[in-house]
Amino acid sequence: xxxxxxxxxxxxxxxxxxxxxxxxxxxxxxxxxxxxxxxxxxxxxxxxxxxxxxxxxxxxxxxxxxxxxxxxxxxxxxxxxxxxxxxxxxxxxxxxxxxxxxxxxxxxxxxxxxxxxxxxxxxxxxxxxxxxxxxxxxxxxxxxxxxxxxxxxxxxxxxxxxxxxxxxxxxxxxxxxxxxxxxxxxxxxxxxxxxxxxxxxxxxxxxxxxxxxxxxxxxxxxxxxxxxxxxxxxxxxxxxxxxxxxxxxxxxxxxxxxxxxxxxxxxxxxxxxxxxxxxxxxxxxxxxxxxxxxxxxxxxxxxxxxxxxxxxxxxxxxxxxxxxxxxxxxxxxxxxxxxxxxxxxxxxxxxxxxxxxxxxxxxxxxxxxxxxxxxxxxxxxxxxxxxxxxxxxxxxxxxxxxxxxxxxxxxxxxxxxxxxxxxxxxxxxxxxxxxxxxxxxxxxxxxxxxxxx
Amino acid sequence: xxxxxxxxxxxxxxxxxxxxxxxxxxxxxxxxxxxxxxxxxxxxxxxxxxxxxxxxxxxxxxxxxxxxxxxxxxxxxxxxxxxxxxxxxxxxxxxxxxxxxxxxxxxxxxxxxxxxxxxxxxxxxxxxxxxxxxxxxxxxxxxxxxxxxxxxx
Numbered sequence: 001x002x003x004x005x006x007x008x009x010x011x012x013x014x015x016x017x018x019x020x021x022x023x024x025x026x027x028x029x030x031x032x033x034x035x036x037x038x039x040x041x042x043x044x045x046x047x048x049x050x051x052x053x054x055x056x057x058x059x060x061x062x063x064x065x066x067x068x069x070x071x072x073x074x075x076x077x078x079x080x081x082x083x084x085x086x087x088x089x090x091x092x093x094x095x096x097x098x099x100x101x102x103x104x105x106x107x108x109x110x111x112x113x114x115x116x117x118x119x120x121x122x123x124x125x126x127x128x129x130x131x132x133x134x135x136x137x138x139x140x141x142x143x144x145x146x147x148x149x150x151x152x153x154x155x156x157x158x159x160x161x162x163x164x165x166x167x168x169x170x171x172x173x174x175x176x177x178x179x180x181x182x183x184x185x186x187x188x189x190x191x192x193x194x195x196x197x198x199x200x201x202x203x204x205x206x207x208x209x210x211x212x213x214x215x216x217x218x219x220x221x222x223x224x225x226x227x228x229x230x231x232x233x234x235x236x237x238x239x240x241x242x243x244x245x246x247x248x249x250x251x252x253x254x255x256x257x258x259x260x261x262x263x264x265x266x267x268x269x270x271x272x273x274x275x276x277x278x279x280x281x282x283x284x285x286x287x288x289x290x291x292x293x294x295x296x297x298x299x300x301x302x303x304x305x306x307x308x309x310x311x312x313x314x315x316x317x318x319x320x321x322x323x324x325x326x327x328x329x330x331x332x333x334x335x336x337x338x339x340x341x342x343x344x345x346x347x348x349x350x351x352x353x354x355x356x357x358x359x360x361x362x363x364x365x366x367x368x369x370x371x372x373x374x375x376x377x378x379x380x381x382x383x384x385x386x387x388x389x390x391x392x393x394x395x396x397x398x399x400x401x402x403x404x405x406x407x408x409x410x411x412x413x414x415x416x417x418x419x420x421x422x423x424x425x426x427x428x429x430x431x432x433x434x435x436x437x438x439x440x441x442x443x444x445x446x447x448x449x450x451x452x453x
Numbered sequence: 454x455x456x457x458x459x460x461x462x463x464x465x466x467x468x469x470x471x472x473x474x475x476x477x478x479x480x481x482x483x484x485x486x487x488x489x490x491x492x493x494x495x496x497x498x499x500x501x502x503x504x505x506x507x508x509x510x511x512x513x514x515x516x517x518x519x520x521x522x523x524x525x526x527x528x529x530x531x532x533x534x535x536x537x538x539x540x541x542x543x544x545x546x547x548x549x550x551x552x553x554x555x556x557x558x559x560x561x562x563x564x565x566x567x568x569x570x571x572x573x574x575x576x577x578x579x580x581x582x583x584x585x586x587x588x589x590x591x592x593x594x595x596x597x598x599x600x601x602x603x604x605x606x
Contacts, residue, residue, distance in 0.1 A: 102489075
């Protein structure tokens with residue numbers, strides 16, 4: 001439904017309160033829905049169910065011979081480290097062989113690869129990245145119609161484990177536990193989109209009015225300051241705009257979401273959980289995946305980043321002081337089997353967690369398919385071969401059909417191709433009019449057309 | 454004019470500083486890039502050597518290291534622009550003869566590119582004898598250039 005009469009603003013009644021502008025939502029009308037009553041998203045600017053985007057990160061890569069499928073195309077084989085994804089293989093495409101091209105730069109382990117994958121250019125630290133991470137680019141384009149522009153998650157219990165940056169000085173802090181995620185998504189501010197009644201909270205009307213009142217001064221200030229200050233203010237006002245958008249949404253009745261069911265309250269979490277223990281990590285991550293899936297179904301956000309483990313993975317086994325990353329450096333290759341067995345274990349565990357994540361998204365029915373069908377999830381690591389910390393052939397997987405725009409269940413092998421081709425493809429699939437992406441040797445104009453429908 | 458020892462030292466120091474500051478950002482970037490690139494190539498080559506010496510190489514390590522060398526070798530030539538030799542004032546082991554005898558230098562670089570491509574092919578094949586032979590060829594390509602075009606440590 002593209003009639004502008006039924007655009008997002010049709011939900012708003014504008015007026016004044018104490019001299020300040022105010023906006024109040026009106027009930028959802030049948031006129032805003034299509035014939036099936038399923039295209040509620042038309043009121044948010046599109047005629048279809050919303051398409052969401054997210055990233056899933058794991059640290060320390062893999063062992064190529066034990067991760068990379070030998071066959072390409074559909075029905076690819078599953079080497080031992082990929083075996084855990086068997087149940088969700090039809091949803092997952094594997095993209096192997098894509099390189100971070102360092103072009104005269106050193107490989108700063110865990111950072112060069114990660115910054116290059118996410119920003120299209122390798123740097124020696126996150127503070128000097130040359131552009132926002134691609135999730136931020138996509139969030140700026142499609143994130144405004146939901147309660148949270150983006151939700152950043154870390155399964156390691158640390159809010160600073162985040163690889164989402166607007167610029168080198170502005171990291172998006174992560175929600176670090178399932179308990180906190182529940183509070184954020186389904187706490188007291190949550191409005192069930194499927195409830196008939198809706199009462200705008202007067203607190204939001206007042207807050208919104210205050211922000212609106214300062215918009216003129218904001219414009220005047222921007223006109224007076226120099227370029228550097230303008231950049232700082234712009235960043236600040238971006239955050240303000242997000243608050244404004246959020247408050248506007250709080251004043252509207254949320255559009256219905258057929259798959260949205262308020263999850264039951266979580267059982268109190270155990271005290272002193274050690275999230276470096278791979279078993280604890282996987283359990284909490286699985287819970288976070290289920291909550292996130294329902295948050296997406298309830299239109300709380302359309303963009304997310306999940307860091308399953310840190311770059312230089314922090315995972316370890318209960319009772320062991322030597323963890324995954326340390327093992328990549330110190331464990332001897334068992335020459336009888338040809339690989340580091342402890343490293344192999346953690347890489348396989350990471351893939352099991354990825355399978356949990358995909359399964360949680362695929363479990364929610366939405367429209368004619370599942371939530372996952374209306375999403376695109378980009379999974380990657382910081383390095384390729386764990387032992388060497390290489391950045392050639394960084395492992396990538398995609399899950400979801402992006403509302404029918406992307407094929408799934410394929411293995412595409414593209415040795416020596418810049419990995420920025422994947423980032424460009426993701427942006428284009430998510431509707432961003434980018435015809436090129438990346439810097440220097442990573443600059444590309446060629447999407448990965450094999451995955452496009 | 455005769456200068457005292459102290460004045461000479463000051464003059465040398467000053468000239469050096471001027472020379473260092475005279476290098477354009479592009480020259481500085483090129484020198485830094487070639488150093489970083491060679492360092493990575495050296496590290497990757499050491500990985501391959503160590504694995505071959507083990508008698509039962511970890512081919513995951515060999516393959517990725519060979520890929521890295523093969524990707525980096527063709528980049529090297531662009532990091533030797535004119536003016537990036539000792540006259541730049543930047544700390545570099547590149548001899549002036551690189552630019553005086555470009556034909557030989559170019560030939561040496563091309564041999565590195567060819568040898569590293571052969572090294573990658575051998576690594577991907579998993580053929581131990583071919584790998585050992587390609588390793589020797591690559592090492593020879595490195596050495597011949599180092600002997601003629603690089604200052605000793």
